[in-house]
Amino acid sequence: xxxxxxxxxxxxxxxxxxKGLKRLEYRGYDSAGIALLNGGLHVYKKKGKVAELEAHLLxxxxxxxxxxxxxxxxxxxxxxxxxxxxxxxxxxxxxxRLTIIHNGIIENYDxxxxxxxxxxxxxxxxxxxxVLIHFIEDIQQHEECSLEVAVRLALSRVVGAYAIVIMSADxxxxxxxxxxxxxxxxxxxxxxxxxxxxxxxxxxxxxEVVYLNDDEVCVIxxxxxxxxxxxxxxxxxxxxxxxxxxxxxxxxxxxxxMLKEIYEQPKSISDCMRGRLNADTGTLMLGGIRDxxxxxxxxxxxxVVACGTSWHAxxxxxxxxxxLCRIPVExxxxxxxxxxxxxxxxxDIVIAISQSGETADTLAAIELAKRxxxxxxxxxxxxxxxxxxxxxxxxxxxxxxxxxxASTKAFTAQLTVLTMIAMLVGxxxxxxxxxxxxxLLKEMSQIPRKVEKALALNAQVEYISGYYKDATNAIYxxxxxxxxxxxxxALKLKEISYxxxxxxxxxxxxxxxxxxxxxxxxVVFIATRDSSYEKIVSNxxxxxxxxxxxxxxxxxxxxxxxxxxxHVLEVPDTSQLLxxxxxxxxxxxxxxxxxxxxxxxxxxPRNLAKSVTVE
Numbered sequence: 001x002x003x004x005x006x007x008x009x010x011x012x013x014x015x016x017x018x019k020g021l022k023r024l025e026y027r028g029y030d031s032a033g034i035a036l037l038n039g040g041l042h043v044y045k046k047k048g049k050v051a052e053l054e055a056h057l058l059x060x061x062x063x064x065x066x067x068x069x070x071x072x073x074x075x076x077x078x079x080x081x082x083x084x085x086x087x088x089x090x091x092x093x094x095x096x097r098l099t100i101i102h103n104g105i106i107e108n109y110d111x112x113x114x115x116x117x118x119x120x121x122x123x124x125x126x127x128x129x130x131v132l133i134h135f136i137e138d139i140q141q142h143e144e145c146s147l148e149v150a151v152r153l154a155l156s157r158v159v160g161a162y163a164i165v166i167m168s169a170d171x172x173x174x175x176x177x178x179x180x181x182x183x184x185x186x187x188x189x190x191x192x193x194x195x196x197x198x199x200x201x202x203x204x205x206x207x208e209v210v211y212l213n214d215d216e217v218c219v220i221x222x223x224x225x226x227x228x229x230x231x232x233x234x235x236x237x238x239x240x241x242x243x244x245x246x247x248x249x250x251x252x253x254x255x256x257x258m259l260k261e262i263y264e265q266p267k268s269i270s271d272c273m274r275g276r277l278n279a280d281t282g283t284l285m286l287g288g289i290r291d292x293x294x295x296x297x298x299x300x301x302x303x304v305v306a307c308g309t310s311w312h313a314x315x316x317x318x319x320x321x322x323x324l325c326r327i328p329v330e331x332x333x334x335x336x337x338x339x340x341x342x343x344x345x346x347x348d349i350v351i352a353i354s355q356s357g358e359t360a361d362t363l364a365a366i367e368l369a370k371r372x373x374x375x376x377x378x379x380x381x382x383x384x385x386x387x388x389x390x391x392x393x394x395x396x397x398x399x400x401x402x403x404x405x406a407s408t409k410a411f412t413a414q415l416t417v418l419t420m421i422a423m424l425v426g427x428x429x430x431x432x433x434x435x436x437x438x439x440l441l442k443e444m445s446q447i448p449r450k451v452e453k454a455l456a457l458n459a460q461v462e463y464i465s466g467y468y469k470d471a472t473n474a475i476y477x478x479x480x481x482x483x484x485x486x487x488x489x490a491l492k493l494k495e496i497s498y499x500x501x502x503x504x505x506x507x508x509x510x511x512x513x514x515x516x517x518x519x520x521x522x523v524v525f526i527a528t529r530d531s532s533y534e535k536i537v538s539n540x541x542x543x544x545x546x547x548x549x550x551x552x553x554x555x556x557x558x559x560x561x562x563x564x565x566x567h568v569l570e571v572p573d574t575s576q577l578l579x580x581x582x583x584x585x586x587x588x589x590x591x592x593x594x595x596x597x598x599x600x601x602x603x604x605p606r607n608l609a610k611s612v613t614v615e
Contacts, residue, residue, distance in 0.1 A: 002089070002103040003027035003075035004184065005201050006165040008175050008220055009192020013071030014057065016194070020201025021050045021073050026257075026403050027103075027197055029604050030083035031076045035090040035099045036061075036068040041169045043099060045088035049604075050075060070172065072165050072195075074101040080109070081126030090167075091130040093137035094121050097169045098147070100136075102129040103197060104161035104182040112157075132158065136166070148219055151176050155217070155230050161360060163212075165195050174221040178230075179212045183358045183386060186210040186218055186225065188239065193220045198356075198382070200401060203244045210237045211384045240384050244401060256602040258404035258496070262588050263455060266448040268399040268409040269581070272416040279445040282438055284424055286417075288395040292349075295375055296425045299349045302327050303342075303374070305334040305365040306353040309407040309491065313414040314353055315484035316580050320419055323577060324426035334361040338368045346373035351418075352394075354378075355402055355410035357385020366390050379417050381410055395421065404603045406495045408588050411488060412451070412581050419444065419578065443575050447582070450572040454585035457569050461586055464551060464567045465593035468522045471499055475513055476587075477506040478526035479536050485526050485580045489587030496605045497595040506532075506539040519547040524590075525565070526583050529555040530576035540564050551590075553583050 003024030007016045017034055025032075032053040033045035042065045046053040057066075074089035081087035090099040106112070109128035112135050117123075121134050132154065140150035147168050155162075161181030168174060177184060177195050187194030187202035187209050194202045195218075199209055210227070212218060216235060218227045227237050254260035277284050289296070296302075302321055304314035311333060318329040332342070334352070338361070344350075350369040354362045357380035366376050366387065378387045378394030381402065388394060397413035423440055426432030432440075468474070474493060478486035487503035494501045504513055506525070517523065523543050527536045537560065543550055544564055552565040555573045562568045569586045595602050 002077050002197070004072075004101050004103055004163055004165060004195065004197045005074075006072040006101070006167075006175055006177070006195040007192070008070040008173070009189060010069060011192065012066065013068050014061070014066050016205070017071050017073035018050065018054050018057070019204075020194075020196060021053070021075050023200040024197055025050050025075050026405055026604060027075060027077065029075055030078050031085070031088035032074065033076075033088040033090050034071060034073040035167060036065050036071040037167055037169065037172050038065045038068040041092070041096065041099050041167065043090050043092065045085050045090070047083050047085050047088065070167065070175065072099065072101050072167050072175070079105050080128045087125045087127050089129060091125060091127060091133055093133045095137060098133055098137055098166060100129060100133040100164055100166050102132065103163040104180075106132055106158055106162065107160035108158065132162075132164070133166070147171065148176060148217070151178065152217060152230050152232060155180070163197065171221075174219065176217065176219050177212070178217040180214045181360060181363070184212045186212060191223050193225060199242055199244060203242055207242045208239050209242055209384075210239055211389070213389070243383070255596075256404065256592070258406055258408060258592055258602045261402055261404050261409045262585070262592065264400065265409045265412050265585070266452045266455070268413050269416050269451060270448045271398045271400070272413045273420070273444065274398075276420060277441060277444055279441040282441060284420060284427075284441065286395050286420060286424060289377055289393050289421065292375060292377060292393050293424060293428060295347070296349055296421070297429045299327055299347065301345070302329045302349045302351060303344070303369070304329060304331045304351045304353065305337050305362055305369070306331075307334050307359055307361055309411050309488060310353040310355060310359075310414060312484045312488040312491070313411055313418065314351070315487070316415055316481060317351070317418040317422070319481050320422045320577055321425075324422045324432045325429055326431045327425075332365070334359065334365040337365040342368075344369055344372040344374050348374045350374045350376045352376060352378050352387055352391060353414055354380045354387050355382075355407055355414075356380070357382040357387040359387070363387060363390060379414055381413065405605055405608050406492055406591070406602070411584065415581055416444075416447075440575060440577070443578055447574065447578060450574060450582050451585060454571045454582050455589075457571075457586050458589055460569060461589040462593045464569070465590055465597060467567070468549075468551075469594050469597040471520070471522050473516065474499055474501040474522045474524065475509075475516065476501060476503040476524045476526070477509060477536075477539060478503070479506045479532035480530055481576050481580055482526035482528065482530070482583055485584050485587065486524070488584055489524060489526070489591070492588055492591035493594065495608065496591055496602050497598050497600055498606070499594070506536050509539060509542070514542065514546070517543055517546045517548040519549070522549045522551060524587070525550060525552045526587075527552045527554050527561055528571065528576070528579050528583055529558065529573065530579065537561065537564075553586055
């Protein structure tokens with residue numbers, strides 16, 4: 001949720017940190033702060049976005065402080081305490097000799113705070129983070145130990161999730177970092193080190209990183225780093241080479257990252273298939289799950305766990321796996337899965353889907369499934385992420401960095417991977433016959449071109465958006481494979497335009513939602529030609545009979561629905577199994593244009609963060 005950046009080296013720390021915070025602002029943007037070490041700790045904090053912090057720092061910061069070569073910075077997504085200058089990170093210890101930044105939630109902070117208040121500690125903010133740094137200070141004083149030991153002792157008593165970086169006025173050449181349940185990356189430069197919530201602030205300066213594991217503590221001192229667990233046992237860190245290009249995390253001439261990422265989908269889908277799918281030779285290979293294909297073939301049940309847009313991708317996958325593989329599939333909200341004592345049998349396959357690979361609820365669901373003997377396969381975008389490491393195996397989507405909070409290209413990349421897995425399993429199991437397998441391979445290879453054609457609707461979608469930008473409610477309806485697309489379209493609209501929208505199976509309209517329909521209600525139908533076509537035509541007629549405003553996503557050349565709907569958007573034809581990859585495109589564009597017309601911040605919608613790394 002929150003964004004962390006820290007630096008120690010030969011550069012001016014404030015410029016590295018501010019640039020990094022801007023790249024991490026999608027993780028949290030209700031307040032920001034920076035601490036610089038130069039003869040003492042100097043903290044600058046501001047409610048609002050990083051630009052406001054930057055202006056505040058340049059206006060009030062001492063020139064000497066700005067020359068500091070060590071510092072920590074933070075963008076906040078509020079958990080404990082409302083957004084404010086005071087609640088913004090970094091936070092001081094009571095003696096002002098220590099400062100901390102933190103992503104996560106300390107669940108037992110209230111008990112710790114009461115204990116510290118009895119000892120005479122006084123707090124300035126409402127945050128759990130300030131309690132943690134006071135707790136570390138208290139241990140250091142009473143145990144008469146080093147800061148490193150105090151951090152380990154404190155973390156052994158902390159309950160919850162954290163990624164932290166601590167800086168001490170008494171040890172100006174040192175940073176201490178630790179993680180549990182929240183991501184933290186160590187970047188290795190030449191005589192310089194970077195710490196961040198993900199690799200985007202690091203890629204400009206270093207191409208080697210270490211992804212800290214849970215319960216690991218990293219100490220950077222004297223141009224060296226050590227990593228040990230909380231019990232002071234050294235670990236053997238694996239150094240990864242980054243494959244992110246700097247251009248991938250810039251807007252590239254687009255007004256918003258979201259629009260850029262919508263337009264990147266032909267490439268991201270192609271990248272997802274590259275080296276895996278070849279329609280000419282009839283080959284399909286997924287090296288990441290190679291050793292688990294037999295278990296998938298023999299599986300009695302597949303359970304999909306995910307959140308948000310990834311959950312919608314999982315719903316489409318349910319249709320695909322049951323259709324091609326004849327394996328029962330259950331799709332679970334990861335946030336509910338771990339709390340309802342689910343029945344998991346040895347040999348069950350759990351597919352965990354997450355763009356970031358750091359979603360806290362999905363990680364918790366993975367650990368529960370593993371304890372009960374399930375095989376866990378991860379589908380995520382970020383190499384080296386927590387879900388990738390926690391899963392037994394899996395496949396990366398290779399969609400490239402997704403900065404916009406509202407997920408777009410991640411959705412279609414996840415569908416691409418999930419479809420390829422189902423095709424691979426169905427063919428080996430014999431439930432997907434060779435001629436259908438070959439036909440689907442050919443159709444898959446044409447999807448990027450067809451997505452490009454759907455993107456050509458942009459001007460038409462923008463025109464239609466002008467009619468509905470002032471709506472207060474909307475209904476999205478679809479059947480079969482397009483029902484989850486209706487859910488995803490509704491989610492996109494409410495996420496970034498703040499218009500209340502709901503998605504339903506079209507047949508369910510008569511069981512309640514039809515009561516809402518009047519001449520003010522826009523109803524979006526995903527009505528491409530498939531096995532449910534005649535049924536959805538009837539649903540459109542029912543809405544028009546009640547004066548609803550119909551926007552229809554249809555297959556090219558559909559004159560019947562065009563004669564009924566108020567607005568029609570034609571997309572290229574493909575297999576109904578693959579249609580969600582195409583039919584979602586105009587819905588993404590519709591939400592984008594309506595949000596822009598309403599003056600909303602598309603990339604940073606209120607109350608939302610990109611990666612939900614806390615429960």
